[in-house]
Amino acid sequence: MTNYLEFEKPLAEIEGKAEELRALARANEEMDVEAEASALDKKAETLLSELYTDMTAWRKCQVARHPDRPHCRDYIEALFDEYTPLAGDRNFADDHAVMGGLARIGDIPVVVMGQEKGHDTKSRIERNFGMARPEGYRKAIRLMDLADRFGLPIVALVDTPGAYPGKGAEERGQSEAIARATERSLNVKSPVVSVIIGEGGSGGAVALATANTVMMLEHSIYSVISPEGCASILWKDAEKMREAAEALRLTAQDLKELGVIDRIITEPVGGAQRGRDETIAAVGRALEVELKALMKQAKGDALLKARREKFLKMGSKGLAA
Amino acid sequence: MNWISNYVRPRINSLFSRREVPENLWTKCNKCGTMLFHRELAENLNVCTSCDHHMAITPRERFGALFDGGIFTEVEVPAPVDDPLSFKDQKKYPDRMKTARKGTGEREAMLVAEGEIGRTPIVAAAQDFSFMGGSMGMYVGNAIIAAAERAVQTRRPLVLFSAAGGARMQEGILSLMQMPRTTVAVQMLKEAGLPYIVVLTHPTTGGVTASYAMLGDVHIAEPNALICFAGPRVIEQTIREKLPEGFQRAEYLLDHGMLDRVTHRRDMKDELVTILRMLTGQPPAVKGDLPAPEMVEETPVEAPADPAEKAEKA
Numbered sequence: 001m002t003n004y005l006e007f008e009k010p011l012a013e014i015e016g017k018a019e020e021l022r023a024l025a026r027a028n029e030e031m032d033v034e035a036e037a038s039a040l041d042k043k044a045e046t047l048l049s050e051l052y053t054d055m056t057a058w059r060k061c062q063v064a065r066h067p068d069r070p071h072c073r074d075y076i077e078a079l080f081d082e083y084t085p086l087a088g089d090r091n092f093a094d095d096h097a098v099m100g101g102l103a104r105i106g107d108i109p110v111v112v113m114g115q116e117k118g119h120d121t122k123s124r125i126e127r128n129f130g131m132a133r134p135e136g137y138r139k140a141i142r143l144m145d146l147a148d149r150f151g152l153p154i155v156a157l158v159d160t161p162g163a164y165p166g167k168g169a170e171e172r173g174q175s176e177a178i179a180r181a182t183e184r185s186l187n188v189k190s191p192v193v194s195v196i197i198g199e200g201g202s203g204g205a206v207a208l209a210t211a212n213t214v215m216m217l218e219h220s221i222y223s224v225i226s227p228e229g230c231a232s233i234l235w236k237d238a239e240k241m242r243e244a245a246e247a248l249r250l251t252a253q254d255l256k257e258l259g260v261i262d263r264i265i266t267e268p269v270g271g272a273q274r275g276r277d278e279t280i281a282a283v284g285r286a287l288e289v290e291l292k293a294l295m296k297q298a299k300g301d302a303l304l305k306a307r308r309e310k311f312l313k314m315g316s317k318g319l320a321a
Numbered sequence: 322m323n324w325i326s327n328y329v330r331p332r333i334n335s336l337f338s339r340r341e342v343p344e345n346l347w348t349k350c351n352k353c354g355t356m357l358f359h360r361e362l363a364e365n366l367n368v369c370t371s372c373d374h375h376m377a378i379t380p381r382e383r384f385g386a387l388f389d390g391g392i393f394t395e396v397e398v399p400a401p402v403d404d405p406l407s408f409k410d411q412k413k414y415p416d417r418m419k420t421a422r423k424g425t426g427e428r429e430a431m432l433v434a435e436g437e438i439g440r441t442p443i444v445a446a447a448q449d450f451s452f453m454g455g456s457m458g459m460y461v462g463n464a465i466i467a468a469a470e471r472a473v474q475t476r477r478p479l480v481l482f483s484a485a486g487g488a489r490m491q492e493g494i495l496s497l498m499q500m501p502r503t504t505v506a507v508q509m510l511k512e513a514g515l516p517y518i519v520v521l522t523h524p525t526t527g528g529v530t531a532s533y534a535m536l537g538d539v540h541i542a543e544p545n546a547l548i549c550f551a552g553p554r555v556i557e558q559t560i561r562e563k564l565p566e567g568f569q570r571a572e573y574l575l576d577h578g579m580l581d582r583v584t585h586r587r588d589m590k591d592e593l594v595t596i597l598r599m600l601t602g603q604p605p606a607v608k609g610d611l612p613a614p615e616m617v618e619e620t621p622v623e624a625p626a627d628p629a630e631k632a633e634k635a
Contacts (some may be wrong), residue, residue, distance in 0.1 A: 015478045087337060163531075165551030165559050170569060171577050175530035175550040183504050183536060203490075203500060203550070210501045222487045224497040224528070232408035246494045249406045258405070260494050308508070311501040312466065315459050318405030 003273070007060045008051060014044045048270045055219070057245035061227055063219040064198050065161075068273035070280050071130075072099060072114035072157045075197065078277075079284040080105050086146075092172060095136030097128045097164070099313035100143050105155065106288055108295070111147035112142055114157030115210065117198070117311055130199075131164035134177035137207055141177075141184045151298075153191040153291050156208040161226065163204030186311070189304050191294035195265070195283055196252075197272075198219045212307050213290045214260070216252035217279065218267040222260070223250035248288060249319065257319055263290070328392060329510045343380060350374055366586045374588055375543045379425070380432035380447030383482060387445065387590055393436035396444065398429075398467045401459035406493050412514055414491040430455045430485070431464035435471060437592030438480075439606040444472040447482035450524070457529050458489035462499035469506035478516040478597050483534040487527020500532040507536045512527070516600040518593060521548050521571070521580070539596055540580045542571035548579070 004012040018040035019031040057062070063069075076083050080103035087094040100113025115132060118124035140156075147154045163174055185192055185207070194211035200222030209222070216222060225233075227245035232238040255261045265286050268275030297303060347356045352374035361370060366386055367378040385391040386507045408414040422428065430452040435444045446468040448455040455461075465481070484490040488496035519537030521530075523546035531550050542548060549569040557564060567573045571583045584592050594606045 044386050060414065068328060079562055160488055163550065165555045167556060167560060167562075167568070168563060170549055170551065171558065173535075173579050174578070175548075176535040178531040178550070179500075179504070179533075179535040180503055182532060183508070186501060202497060203528050204498055206500050210504075222494060225490055225495055229492050230410075237354060243410070247406070247410060248490070250494065255494055270351060308505045311498065314498045314502065315401065315405065315462070315495040318402040319407065 003068055005059075005066065007059050008064065009167060011044055011047050011051060014040055014047065018044065044083050048274075052219075052271065053271055056242070057221075057248070057251050058227065058242040060219050060251050061221050061241075061245050063271045063273070064069065064221045066089045066116045066271065066273045067119070068276075069161070069198055070272055070276045071119065072116040072159055072197070073119075074276065075157055075280055075283060076103065076112055076114075078280045079287070080110075083112070086143065089135045089142060091135070091138055093133075094134045095128075095139055096126050097130055097132040098136035098139050100140065102146075102152075105284070105291070108153065108288075108291060110142050110153045110155050110291070112157070113143050114197075115160040115204075117159060128164060130160045131162060132160065132204060133164050133166065133169040134174050137163075137174075137177035137181040139249065140208060141294045144181075144184045144188055148188045150191050151313065153298075154185075154188065154211075155287060155291070156192070156194040156211060157200035158194055158200050158205050158208050160169050160194045160201045160204045161199055162201035178203050178207045182210050185210040186308055187304065188307075189298070189301050191291060191298055192304055192307065193287060193290050193294065195287065196222050196261075197283065198246055201226065210307070210311065212294050212303055212310070215263040215265055215283075215286055215290065216255065216261050217265050217272060217283070218252055219271050220252055221250040222252075222255055223248050254319065259317065267293075348376075351376065368586050373544070373585070375525070375545065377450055377484070378586070379427075379451060380449050380482070381427075381500075383447050384432065384434050384436075384445065386462040387438055387593075388434070388436035389438060389440065392446075393434040394469045396433040396467055398431070398433055398460065398464045402415045405459065406491070407494055408491040408493065410491075417453065417491065425449065425452045427452055428584055429460040429464070430457075430489075431461045432470045433464050433471070435475065435477065438590055439598070441594055441597050441603065441606065442475070442477045443480055443593075443597065444468050444475070444477050445480045445482070448529075450484040450486075450522075453489065454487075455485035455529075456487060456489035456496070457485055457499045457503075458492040458496045459499070461485075461489075462502045465499075465503045466506045472515055473509055473513045476513070477513065478518065478601060479510055480518045480520065480593055480597075481533065481537070482520045482522055483525040483529055484522045485525060485527070485529040487529055497528065500528050501614075503533040504536065507533055511538075516597055518596065520589065520593075522546050524548070526550070526552055535579070538600070541582045541584050541592065542574065542580050543586055543589075544571055544583055546571045548574050559624075614628055 020035045021037045025031045050055045083103040086100040099116045101277045103112045115130040116127050117130035118127035192211040194209040196216040198220055227241040228238045231240035231244040251262045265282050268278045272279035346359050350369040353372035355371040386392050393548040404414045430449045433446045517539050518539045519534050521542040525548045553564055567604050575583050576578045
């Protein structure tokens with residue numbers, strides 16, 4: 001069962017018709033519908049590639065949040081060997097919105113971490129929809145400490161609507177935890193690579209995306225505020241999210257042009273949710289290339305300095321109007 | 322450097338930067354409702370004389386009261402690209418900027434200055450909530466970096482007064498990038514062994530709290546200041562319950578271990594001097610109002626008396 005997005009409705013109709021025809025044919029052996037059905041398939045294919053060409057920012061937001069997109073856990077399972085989860089912030093709790101531990105990618109031992117949104121109701125609740133509490137950021141800090149101490153590269157997979165806006169989270173210092181996590185990643189001597197695989201939601205994302213190399217999947221987003229939030233503040237109308245999404249320049253393509261990210265990883269036609277394995281493999285290849293490149297430069301605090309320098313310089317140019 | 326550039330020019334500057342006396346000489350305290358005479362209010366650093374409510378104060382007014390004799394030199398902040406995203410909501414971003422500049426007489430939402438407090442040389446940066454909610458964009462990032470660089474260069478501590486609704490949405494992702502950028506600035510200070518004190522004022526929220534405002538060596542807040550990551554309204558919508566009285570206010574944060582102190586604006590200067598002199602290994606300060614540097618015989622300039630009602634709008 002495919003979960004169609006709102007803008008994919010015409011596609012759903014065509015694919016539905018083709019499916020119906022084939023079902024009819026299965027029930028009645030004398031019917032020959034294959035020609036008609038393949039014509040519909042073809043039409044669907046063309047439409048899909050049209051829908052995914054020059055997408056508006058709001059459509060990208062929908063794709064980035066698609067429930068069938070591969071999530072952090074899927075990448076870790078598929079790309080890493082000997083994944084050994086490490087838990088807890090040694091302070092208050094273990095936050096399931098942030099997962100991470102030791103693992104190997106190829107033969108490189110690394111610390112891998114990321115926000116996990118969950119894939120069904122139960123796991124989504126357990127993962128708090130990928131919205132971390134201070135414990136999650138403090139766990140990330142611990143993992144970074146570990147990586148730094150033993151010279152292991154860090155791979156961070158970013159996928160979060162944002163840090164959790166809850167009472168306990170505030171009481172336990174959400175701001176401080178995020179600030180410290182960002183600070184920690186700017187103090188790490190080993191290579192840090194981040195991939196925004198879905199949603200890069202504001203401060204909750206930045207704490208895991210302060211990396212030497214920041215990559216984004218083609219249809220992922222990274223923004224200071226959600227388009228809905230921005231619309232309700234600046235337009236005083238949350239329904240203006242399309243306009244807000246456009247204005248915020250939150251697509252991978254715009255962010256590349258602004259110099260905020262370093263590389264875009266192409267998704268299959270129809271988005272990562274239609275080609276999960278392909279997408280995961282593409283991320284794996286990009287990670288290996290970037291990690292190897294950074295490991296060559298990792299002498300003393302060269303990478304630490306380069307990371308700080310990169311962020312200091314960021315924003316010196318705008319987008320061409 | 323001579324006394325003209327050190328003393329006379331900033332003095333002239335601060336004279337010119339004084340705004341006109343407002344027509345409305347009375348300000349209503351937005352907490353207890355008492356009508357306050359503007360001069361009395363300004364003399365009390367925009368703190369209500371009746372209920373001690375801390376109203377907004379502009380960076381210029383604050384610096385006027387903070388630095389010895391009201392004398393300070395502005396530190397130049399490199400100008401960022403204007404309107405990097407060509408952002409337009411219901412208004413164009415450049416138009417919003419124009420309105421903010423006209424309304425405040427300031428260039429942007431942060432003022433950086435150097436001078437002496439209790440004869441202790443410091444660099445100070447203050448965020449201006451009256452300028453687009455003090456929001457953090459490229460300029461504020463540049464200001465904090467400039468402040469840190471200046472502090473490192475002159476081996477002075479940095480005192481930062483935060484006040485912001487968060488990141489400046491009109492600069493999109495670039496405003497978010499000020500979180501790591503300003504963190505690098507804080508790291509420069511730490512690595513140079515210089516104290517970095519944050520004074521959190523009302524309100525300090527969002528990405529500002531989640532970066533430089535929570536990375537100080539010492540955190541001091543003004544009474545009743547709202548300090549949070551997510552605002553109370555967002556939280557109430559998320560958890561669908563009423564929040565306790567005083568939630569996310571300075572005293573609440575003090576109780577929850579996020580702050581070192583909550584200090585009345587009137588006592589802030591002395592407290593900063595005391596702390597900074599200990600941290601930098603200097604002898605205790607001479608208490609009370611110090612005369613202006615001895616080479617000039619004139620009396621020190623008073624804190625610029627600014628229209629309190631303008632500040633209150635914030």
